[in-house]
Amino acid sequence: KAGVTQTPRYLIKTRGQQVTLSCSPISGHRSVSWYQQTPGQGLQFLFEYFSETQRNKGNFPGRFSGRQFSNSRSEMNVSTLELGDSALYLCASSPRFGNYEQYFGPGTRLTVT
């Protein structure tokens, strides 16, 4: 069974631009969560999607948004990029919404210059 895949793996953007990251969950998994990892703050929860609906949201500004498609694939979008958005963005999938083991992808390394 293929694991969680994320594309692209690396991205360089300029301040003020927007970016879209993609995540394909493990086959059969319907819940997708997104996390931001930085050296200073560690891993922080962004949001979780299940059945195309956002079920949970972390404490991030509205510039961070996401969506989930009917095939459970998910995208997250960051608009008006700031230098502080440079981070490793990790996606995790689990079979259902709730308290299930989460399986992480390799991440997308975003650098904002």
Added chain:
Amino acid sequence: KQEVTQIPAALSVPEGENLVLNCSFTDSAIYNLQWFRQDPGKGLTSLLLIQSSQREQTSGRLNASLDKSSGRSTLYIAASQPGDSATYLCAVTGANSKLTFGKGITLSVRP
């Protein structure tokens, strides 16, 4: 607000040593606790998941314990090897189904 603490931030041990990594959390109302491994620049690999009703889980040389009432978990690594060098993170799932992570312990196993 749930807070997860892992101390120390870094640890260096000689190969072959048995070691214990600690994790503490402030809110005991958790559903489960997961230990992850992260290699530099990579994603997270799930090592062990302990449900709140369980006391411990074992996988190979790894054993994780959970004491929910005291807000503590430990990850025991037996006979450490250089390949165990990585950052180990613990995370708890609370009532809101969100994972809250510690900052991790960077382990270096010297040959």
